[in-house]
Amino acid sequence: MKGFFFFLCFISFSAFCLAQQAYPAAAPLPKKNISIFGRGLYPGDDATYELLKKSGFKTLxxxxxYIHADGDLYSGDSHLPIIHNGKWVGDSAYVVRVKNLKKHSSISRIEILLEGRWYGQPPNTFDFIRDWYDPSKTVPGIVTGIGEQSTLFNICKVLKEVLGADAFCIDDESVYDSPSIIAMGKIAAKLNMHMTLCPFTKYSYWGDILRASDEKVVDALYLQCYDGGARNDIKDWVTALKPQQPIYPIFMVRGSFGTCDSYKGSKSVDEIRAQLKGFKSDYPAMSGASIWQMDDVKKFVSMGCAVKNPASGTATDVAQFLKQLKTTFKREL
Known part of the structure; x- marks a missing residue:
């Protein structure tokens, strides 16, 4: 009897240990991850958020x-801090809109895109992540490292607690320091969040991150197939990285860069459908795709692209455009 009691205790303890393993409690990837990037949504407006909730897209x-040198996090829409001195100082209406996104909605997962500098821009985000992740370094005004008191940990913690974010997405296009991003994945694990990657070039850099990361934490890649990544072919990335995680191509719509024409790889719905079909043929396991970005969807409509340039598409309102994109993704995936 005593042996049976200890057996039960062992089983219970083992189950407890398994439950404590780093496996994010945040929203997992949807089975078909139809997603959209949301530039132009800070602080946003209620009507646009309602359109997204009814769009059929699963991830926003x-x-x-952007992270600045003083440890503050800035919105690229307003160029104002949303986290200052370790606390949320951003728009309160934005918080309400984001927290309501999953209510009576197709949206089931929310990610935060951390973006870095392009060439020639002053240091930000990934420069500072590289400089701060090592606890042995001393940086005035910054708590270095990735512990619970660190500046980097706190930024991610505030995003989770205030906005209910499920993941942060790494869009590094200049620094390419894999040890610091691997460390960011460890912050995600500690916070029961996910981390995703958003590459357009440099197989070796992203591959190093994947090989050193828990696939349950770093759980997806969003591949840029426009602008600098306009020539990206998804099969090349699958071959180079051999990831356990899914790769989702990102398409840029017409309306980007203020033009209805095709520019830097922007595409009409029909052009997206054709490229997506080819990608699916080469990568049958492909289970999602993404649109860059909501602001451009709205510009396509506000510029009257369907009338000015019929080859660019037929949508005359945002809801119609989102529906066309969703239908294309669901049909080809």
Whole structure:
């Protein structure tokens, strides 16, 4: 009897240990991850958020956010801090809109896009992540490392607690320091969050991150197939990285860069459908795709692209455009 009692205790303890393993409690990837990046949504308006909730898209990647030298996090939409001195100071209406996104909605996952500098821009985000992740370094005004008192940990914690974010997405296009991003994945694990990657070039850099990361934490890649990544072919990335995680192509719609024409790889709905079909043929396991970005969807409509340039598409309102994109993704995936 005593042996049976200890057996039960052992089983219970083992189950407890398994439950304590780093496996994010945040929203997992939807089975078919139809997603959209949300530049232009800070602070946003109720009507746009309602359109997103009814859009049929599953994941919204709120973008873009930048870390500054003082440890504050800035919105790329307003160029104002949303986290200052370790606390949320952003728009309160934005918090309400984001927290309501999953209510009576197709949206089931919210990610935060951390964006870095392009060439020639002053240091931000990934420069500072590289400089701060090592606890042995001393940086005035910054708590270095990735412990619970660190500046980097606190930024992610505030995003989770205030906005209910499920993941943060890494869009590094200049620094390419894999040890610091691997460390960010460890912050995600501690917070029961996910981390995703948003590459357009440099197989080796992203591959290093994947190989050193828990696939249950770093759980997806969003591949840029426009602008600098316009020539990206998904099969090349699958071959190079051999990831356990899914790769989702990101398409840029017409209306981007203020033009109805095709520019830097922007595409009409029909052009997206054709490329997606080819990707699916080469990568049958493909289970999602993404749109860059909500602001451009709205510009397509506000510029009257369907009338000015019929080859660019037929949508005359935002809801119609979102429906066309969703239908294309569901049909080809």
């Amino acid at each position: 990647l709120l973008s873009s956010f």
